[in-house]
Amino acid sequence: MDEIQIASLLKSSELFPIPQGLKLSYGTAGFRGDAKLLESTVYRVGILSALRSLKLGSATIGLMITASHNKVSDNGIKVSDPSGGMLSQEWEPFADQIANASSPEELVSLIREFVKKEGITIGDNKKGAEVWLGRDTRPSGESLLRAAEIGVGSILGSVAIDIGILTTPQLHWMVRAKNKGLKATEYDYFENLSTSFRCLIDLIPISGNNKFEISKLLVDGANGVGGQKIEELRGSLSNLDLEIRNTGRDGGVLNEGVGADFVQKEKVVPLGFGLKDVGMRCASLDGDADRLVYFYIPSDSTSDVKVELLDGDKILSLFALFIKEQLNILDDDKEGKQSRLGVVQTAYANGASTDYLKQLGLDVVFAKTGVKHLHEKAAEFDIGIYFEANGHGTILFKESFLSWLVTKQKDLTATGHGGSEEHKAVSRLVAVSNLINQAVGDALSGVLLVEVILQHIGWSIQKWNELYKDLPSRQIQVEVPDRTAVVTTSEETEALKPLGIQDAINSEIKKYQRGRAFIRPSGTEDVVRVYAEASTQEAADTLAHSVAQLVKSFLGSI
Numbered sequence: 001m002d003e004i005q006i007a008s009l010l011k012s013s014e015l016f017p018i019p020q021g022l023k024l025s026y027g028t029a030g031f032r033g034d035a036k037l038l039e040s041t042v043y044r045v046g047i048l049s050a051l052r053s054l055k056l057g058s059a060t061i062g063l064m065i066t067a068s069h070n071k072v073s074d075n076g077i078k079v080s081d082p083s084g085g086m087l088s089q090e091w092e093p094f095a096d097q098i099a100n101a102s103s104p105e106e107l108v109s110l111i112r113e114f115v116k117k118e119g120i121t122i123g124d125n126k127k128g129a130e131v132w133l134g135r136d137t138r139p140s141g142e143s144l145l146r147a148a149e150i151g152v153g154s155i156l157g158s159v160a161i162d163i164g165i166l167t168t169p170q171l172h173w174m175v176r177a178k179n180k181g182l183k184a185t186e187y188d189y190f191e192n193l194s195t196s197f198r199c200l201i202d203l204i205p206i207s208g209n210n211k212f213e214i215s216k217l218l219v220d221g222a223n224g225v226g227g228q229k230i231e232e233l234r235g236s237l238s239n240l241d242l243e244i245r246n247t248g249r250d251g252g253v254l255n256e257g258v259g260a261d262f263v264q265k266e267k268v269v270p271l272g273f274g275l276k277d278v279g280m281r282c283a284s285l286d287g288d289a290d291r292l293v294y295f296y297i298p299s300d301s302t303s304d305v306k307v308e309l310l311d312g313d314k315i316l317s318l319f320a321l322f323i324k325e326q327l328n329i330l331d332d333d334k335e336g337k338q339s340r341l342g343v344v345q346t347a348y349a350n351g352a353s354t355d356y357l358k359q360l361g362l363d364v365v366f367a368k369t370g371v372k373h374l375h376e377k378a379a380e381f382d383i384g385i386y387f388e389a390n391g392h393g394t395i396l397f398k399e400s401f402l403s404w405l406v407t408k409q410k411d412l413t414a415t416g417h418g419g420s421e422e423h424k425a426v427s428r429l430v431a432v433s434n435l436i437n438q439a440v441g442d443a444l445s446g447v448l449l450v451e452v453i454l455q456h457i458g459w460s461i462q463k464w465n466e467l468y469k470d471l472p473s474r475q476i477q478v479e480v481p482d483r484t485a486v487v488t489t490s491e492e493t494e495a496l497k498p499l500g501i502q503d504a505i506n507s508e509i510k511k512y513q514r515g516r517a518f519i520r521p522s523g524t525e526d527v528v529r530v531y532a533e534a535s536t537q538e539a540a541d542t543l544a545h546s547v548a549q550l551v552k553s554f555l556g557s558i
């Protein structure tokens with residue numbers, strides 16, 4: 001790093017002093033916190049992203065300013081790698097270090113050291129770094145975006161491009177497309193969704209299920225960016241009747257009593273929904289539209305709040321069923337290739353969903369909480385489907401498998417088998433790979449895939465819900481003085497520390513039929529999370545509370 005570069009960093013970092021006492025960690029999904037405290041963090045992540053771009057031959061990097069399902073006064077920042085996936089975990093320690101550097105001098109010295117270690121060259125007249133910046137609808141987004149721009153700009157020769165208000169998955173999709181040399185505007189994103197959706201609709205079998213009447217889908221937009229974007233998309237879709245509520249334009253507050261996180265955790269209807277909607281198919285997005293859950297109000301409902309929830313596990317099961325059906329058609333072809341379909345869940349997956357998926361004959365593997373972990377494991381399969389119970393997930397197609405599908409599709413057409421069942425199955429799989437976001441979980445593409453599959457098999461939401469019955473579960477969180485005192489095994493199902501707590505948890509679990517419980521420190525909030533499952537709701541609740549009690553007695557409570 002030369003003198004001019006150092007001077008540039010020192011000068012810009014003086015604009016963003018770090019708030020006293022601020023201690024941040026990149027965590028499960030980037031930095032998050034009170035928006036008022038985040039300018040220095042976002043500025044520094046701007047620097048990191050420019051360096052990341054340089055390290056990868058000036059590939060485009062994405063920065064998303066969002067705090068997802070958290071309250072509107074919070075904000076956060078996450079980095080998209082050129083593949084559209086999350087920032088490589090190898091760079092997370094550097095992100096932590098620079099976010100917490102206490103002075104401009106310390107910051108510059110950390111950067112110097114890192115640039116040297118990584119062999120990054122700055123400003124040698126070749127193409128500089130390129131960073132695309134997106135943000136959600138939070139009012140703090142605009143000033144944080146400026147901080148990011150200054151951060152990027154302080155690495156000589158770098159450009160930051162503001163691509164506007166977007167959902168998180170849109171940004172990841174656009175970054176991926178850009179680096180693959182494909183058309184990468186927001187318009188292209190919408191066009192891609194509507195074309196592949198249309199293609200899947202056209203491939204719905206004519207006989208049998210075509211009596212299916214398209215019923216209206218009610219969408220809860222969490223008063224955020226997702227509601228607005230799905231409104232934009234609606235115009236280009238046929239065969240879908242959408243009513244969008246909580247778009248944020250009618251005075252509602254982002255994520256307050258609305259959105260996928262609220263509905264999934266509380267199992268109650270979001271604001272704007274009620275008894276008038278009994279039996280209707282409803283979907284809820286989160287604040288940055290990377291999560292999706294479905295729900296309906298049961299017809300025998302006596303209260304106007306309780307919902308039947310169809311969470312990420314149930315969406316995963318529906319997707320798995322559909323994909324498997326298409327693969328079975330191909331596998332009937334003796335020359336067909338034996339494809340590897342796998343599903344990835346976390347410890348939060350409902351036990352009944354895991355039983356169901358295994359009984360379908362699927363390879364079920366477990367990953368740590370956080371989509372970066374699930375994504376990695378799903379990428380090992382020809383087709384890997386991953387979902388967190390909270391509704392974040394997608395379907396990944398291995399490049400080599402996709403090329404095999406595309407070649408097969410062409411061969412079948414060329415040999416006069418264009419109208420065969422096999423050709424249709426291959427075409428459906430190719431269309432799914434285009435529809436469903438290959439970069440990250442995406443509520444918009446998820447809604448479209450759920451809707452077309454339901455039309456394809458002629459199912460109502462109630463019928464879909466009957467795939468299996470969720471075991472009653474309860475999730476709670478405990479505030480403790482130091483959540484890092486909890487250390488778990490790699491699958492997060494057992495606590496290694498504090499010593500003795502796991503034995504105590506095990507003896508609680510033993511008291512319940514189908515009991516299962518675990519604790520882990522949250523990677524996004526200052527809490528320890530408790531999850532419990534058992535054969536009745538009352539039992540799941542009691543188990544969760546007694547485990548929470550153990551957490552308090554081992555760690556102390558606030």
Ligand SMILES: CC(=O)N[C@H]1[C@@H](OP(=O)(O)O)O[C@H](CO)[C@@H](O)[C@@H]1O
Nearest residue numbers: 028029370371388390522523524525
């Ligand atoms: C139990 C739960 O839902 N945890 C969420 C939550 O992580 P925690 O590390 O549990 O705070 O936020 C993550 C980012 O959105 C998401 O990936 C994850 O699933």
Ligand SMILES: [Mg+2]
Nearest residue numbers: 068286288290
């Ligand atoms: Mg989100």
